[in-house]
Amino acid sequence: MKYVSRVPRPPLDGLIDDIYFLEGAPPYPRLTLPPMPSAVLIFNLGAPFRIRTGTGTETAEYADGCVVTMPTRAFEFGYPPGTRSVGVHFKPWGLAPFLPIPAAELCDRPVTVEQLWGRPAVAELQTG
Template identity: 80%
Template sequence: MGVEYVSRVPRPPLDGLIDDLYYLEGAPPYARLTLPASPAAFLIVNLGAPFRIRAGTDIETTEYADGCVVTTPSRALEFGYPPWTRSVGVHFKPWGPAPFLPMPAAELCDRPVSLEQAWGRPAIAELRDRLATAKGPYEMLTLIEEELMRRLCETAGLGLVRHTSRIIAATSGAAAIDDLRVSAGVSSTHLARRFKELVGVTPKRLARAYRFTATVLSINPAEPIDWADLANSAGYFDQAHFGHEFRAFTGLTPTRYVEVRRRFLREHPGHVLDGWPLPAD
């Protein structure tokens, strides 16, 4: 069986923090999926059997029963799925989770927390019950949107981080960090501190993620790839630098990445999850 995936953009002001709300149910294409690091954050409310996340080879795999919150990662995450998964989630913009979290985003960088740790057991138990008894995906998305609207709070420095992040995004990470500081009218130290608090990574690291993501998404795995030309056009110093970034963000070499992407396309053509997650088996 396939996977049912439903998504929509939330209403203002949530649309300034969130790319989309989604519902996912079905059998995952692989028991383990690698999610390369990207300029994104997300929240998962789990309605099925527990799933597992491993954030790097030096961190133990953690099981999540109620769901989790992931701020902008600096390296690939490995997800382990049950045979059937069901969840409601939120794809945040890099600065998006901050108004909903009781802790600085830096504390969550590459260390996802459970929803119980973020919002408390009673609140999450009630939310999961309401979602589980909803009449369908669209009602579920309305419920999670209402929960987010209720939890939305003022966050110091959010305007600064959002403004600077949008410049980084608009230039696919090519904006000079010193120019960003000047545009923001603050010191480099202040800007970096705000980013760590609200995004989890520095402006420089976020810019690297935007550049890498734009470069990877431009790759057509079905065609021959001139890696030197791709690295040059993306603004990397040389092909070696490009290869280093690939390993840092995916845990794979460029050629191995394409092999894995081709495997996904070959084994699950047209799958709703194709495009970013990679089989880890």
């Protein structure tokens, strides 16, 4: 698996811990992510990944990517066999300036990139 991480330059370094690229076969099919005081944004460049929140057995698929803000409980993140993504680890509340709604409304509720910024934004990111 290839993982490359970079810290952005000012002024983004005040909002973002790092921007990363992930590609290849994950060392594990599922990862339990603990509660955390910050957000993560993942743009999916490959097969969909799955997220299971709460204690249920159902997972939701995220084809374009996802945004997870300040989870107060653990959730399960499932990688596809050959994953490819670009992600952003935000500092606490660092994602807030980029959101069209208050970040607190997304707490414990992963959403797709399309749900947050709309289909035109996803299309622009995909064509680039």
